Amino acid sequence: MRVDTSFTPSIASTASGSVSSLESTISPLDASKLEIGDFSVKSLGTDREITAGFELMDRATNPYVEELKTGLGESDMDAVVQIERYVYNGDIPEGDEKNGIFATLNVGATGTETQEGRLKAVLEAGLGLLEAAKGPGLNALNIAMHTGTIIVLATLLREYIASLVVDAIGEGDTPEASQAWAAVALAMTGPALMLAGKIGEWYATGARPTALSIVSCLCMASAVMGSTIAAGVTGTASKLLPSVGGLAYNGARAAAELVSLLKVDNAGLPNLKSNVATAAFHGVVFGALREVVSLMPLSGPARAAAQLSYDFGADAIQAGLNGFAMIGDKAFSIFSRCLLSPSRGLDSVFSDPESLQQMKLKVRAGLRLPTGTHLADAATLGGLRLSFGHAVNLVGGAVALWLSGTEISDDNQGHIVNGCLAATMMLLYVFLSYGTSKDTSNTYALDTPLP
Numbered sequence: 001m002r003v004d005t006s007f008t009p010s011i012a013s014t015a016s017g018s019v020s021s022l023e024s025t026i027s028p029l030d031a032s033k034l035e036i037g038d039f040s041v042k043s044l045g046t047d048r049e050i051t052a053g054f055e056l057m058d059r060a061t062n063p064y065v066e067e068l069k070t071g072l073g074e075s076d077m078d079a080v081v082q083i084e085r086y087v088y089n090g091d092i093p094e095g096d097e098k099n100g101i102f103a104t105l106n107v108g109a110t111g112t113e114t115q116e117g118r119l120k121a122v123l124e125a126g127l128g129l130l131e132a133a134k135g136p137g138l139n140a141l142n143i144a145m146h147t148g149t150i151i152v153l154a155t156l157l158r159e160y161i162a163s164l165v166v167d168a169i170g171e172g173d174t175p176e177a178s179q180a181w182a183a184v185a186l187a188m189t190g191p192a193l194m195l196a197g198k199i200g201e202w203y204a205t206g207a208r209p210t211a212l213s214i215v216s217c218l219c220m221a222s223a224v225m226g227s228t229i230a231a232g233v234t235g236t237a238s239k240l241l242p243s244v245g246g247l248a249y250n251g252a253r254a255a256a257e258l259v260s261l262l263k264v265d266n267a268g269l270p271n272l273k274s275n276v277a278t279a280a281f282h283g284v285v286f287g288a289l290r291e292v293v294s295l296m297p298l299s300g301p302a303r304a305a306a307q308l309s310y311d312f313g314a315d316a317i318q319a320g321l322n323g324f325a326m327i328g329d330k331a332f333s334i335f336s337r338c339l340l341s342p343s344r345g346l347d348s349v350f351s352d353p354e355s356l357q358q359m360k361l362k363v364r365a366g367l368r369l370p371t372g373t374h375l376a377d378a379a380t381l382g383g384l385r386l387s388f389g390h391a392v393n394l395v396g397g398a399v400a401l402w403l404s405g406t407e408i409s410d411d412n413q414g415h416i417v418n419g420c421l422a423a424t425m426m427l428l429y430v431f432l433s434y435g436t437s438k439d440t441s442n443t444y445a446l447d448t449p450l451p
Contacts, residue, residue: 086122087122104125147330152320165242165301188228200376205373220391220428220431227390231397263365267334279430281328286325286425290421296317388429392424
């Protein structure tokens, strides 16, 4: 094989010490002009010429490598220094300041007596760390892409439809009583969907829904009915008609999740500890989100109520914040199940250490063909989410109306409302978690009766 280098500077000229002049004349290599024929190592020149060529390449690339180091933080620079000292001198750092790569580095292995051997050992250890981070990284990426995409698009739809409803109310002359009855009817769609979902689950599976899921659905329905009555008594129900945007939001989300599945393996079953922890996390995150949103430009129905023109950018900010919060909520829910679920004991069928070590968390997004059971579950979950959202909005409206008659400043009123909403979300999230629970008891058919 022969390489035509007539258009590139000659490496042979470096043999006479003209490296600096060659550096000034070197030009970017155009790979499309390469003509590769018969090639042999001897065609590169003498050993001295090849050495000079590599020195030239090192001088050309070293400034870029040093430039990369300038962007590193203190801990990363300490890691670079430790690794360089080990590779060049064989020095092994001691104490708590030692970088984590040395925990997987076999510093006393055969072949690490030379710089080349130590460099190879460091590279292998680095590849091992990257391989170990591959699983958690893919899990996080699948959660972010699946949940984030669905939530952002559904939120954009919710904000747009809600703004259209506010505009229609402002331009029309619909009596407040009619608006209130429409809001009440809208709030009842959640319990209706829950009832339809449970009946569909019984019909599709032939098994009666668990008592825990039925009680959770009843509690959620009671919460939304009670808050609806309170809103009707206080006169705030007519102001909640724009919550029709929530119907569009949950409908779009349910439709997307019906065909797009986020499959979670080896996370453990939901339990009281994980559900309570997730409920607390959800309330804190979305309570804080409301505080952050209050600092952002008006979007959706709030913008329409202020008689401002539609702004996609403001809605996009709202959608991005909501998507980011929901990604955190989903990730925390999954990882809390991993940490707080009962561990498999020695009587488990996976009791050998090797099998237990291989039971690692795996989260992957994919598509599926919905079945009757999936449709029933989607109806139940959609009803729970609708009831959850309506109850939170109705409670917020009632609290805001009560605070408006006090001498508390507007800013403090907003903080109090957000705090009440966070507490409401924490409480209702537990019912939301258990509303779709399934019977997970294991039964076995024995060939011979027990003695």
